[in-house]
Amino acid sequence: MRGRCVSDRFTRLEREVMAAMAHDLRHIAPDLAGQFEESLPGTRRNTGSGLFSEIIVSSRRPLSAERATGVFGTVHAMVGDLPDPVAFQVELRQGRLLALHGDAYGQDTRGIDFERVPFDQVFTLNDQGESVAFDPAALMRPSPLLALHQHDDHDPAQPEDPRLVNRGPLQRLQDERPQPLVRDPPPVAPEADPDREAVQSLLIGIWVAAGAVALLAVLFARASVFLVMIAAFWLGALLRKPMVRTALARAARSLGRLEVRPSDS
Secondary structure (H helix, E strand, O other): OOOOHHHHHOOHHHHHHHHHHHHHOOOOOOOHHHHHHOOEEEEEEEOOOEEEEEEEOOOOOOOOOOOOOEEEEEEEEEEOOOOOOEEEEEEEEOOEEEEEEEEOOOOOOOOOOOOOOOEEEEEEEOOOOOEEEOOHHHHOOOOHHHHHHOOOOOOOOOOOOOOOOOOOHHHHHHHOOOOOHHHOOOOOOHHHOOOHHHHHHHHHHHHHHHHHHHHHHHHHOOOOHHHHHHHHHHHHHHHOOHHHHHHHHHHHHHHHHHOOOOOOO
C-alpha cells in the first residue's frame, strides 16, 4: 500500500486537511502522516452537516509509542459556498488512524459533493482559540546547506570618493576619468568559474551524506518515504541555485588550499 495510493485515491480536500492534521497533532500522533500515506480510503458519507471518511491502515503496520484514543484535531477550512468554516478531526484508537470527521456546525451540506467541492483557507486553532493559517512551505526546516551562504570573508566595502565642486578644466578631467573595474563588476562573479572537479567531488560528498541520513531516518526513525523524497527533491533544487554553486566553489577552493602539493624541482 505504498507509492501513489494517497494521490490516486484520496480527494484533494482529504489530502490537504490530513497534511494540516499531521502538523496539528504532531505531539499526540507523530506517525499520523506515515499512516495516512500507506492507507486506503473506505466508506465516505455526507452526513448532511459535514462528512465522514473511513481511513483503512494496515493492521500489520507498527505504530509509534504514543497510543492516544479519541477524536482529535483543530483543523478548519472554508468549503464551497458555506458561510462558516467546516471543522475537521481524526478518530484514533490506540494511536491507529480510523477516520476523518467533518463538522459544519449545523450548516446544510446535503448538496455538497465533498470529492470535488472547492475549498480554501485551511487553518488550525492555537491554545488561545486564534486561527493560524496552515502554510506547509513556512513549516519546512531550513537545510544545513544554507550555512554555506553565511561567511565572513567578504571584501571590505570601498568608500566612495567625495564629490568635488567643479572649479575648472582640471576638475572636469578628474570627474570624467574611467571608473575602476571594481565599481562595475561583471555580471558573473569570479567564484562562478570554480575548479569543476573539486566542486563535483564536494557535491558527491553532500549527496552521499544526505543519502546516509535519509536511510537512517527511514530505518530507525520510521520517517515517511514520501517526506524523504520531498526533501531529496528540495535538496536537488537548492544545489542548482547559482548562490549555492558560488558558495560550494568557495568551499572547494578553501579545501584545495589545504592540500599538500609536491614541489616542482
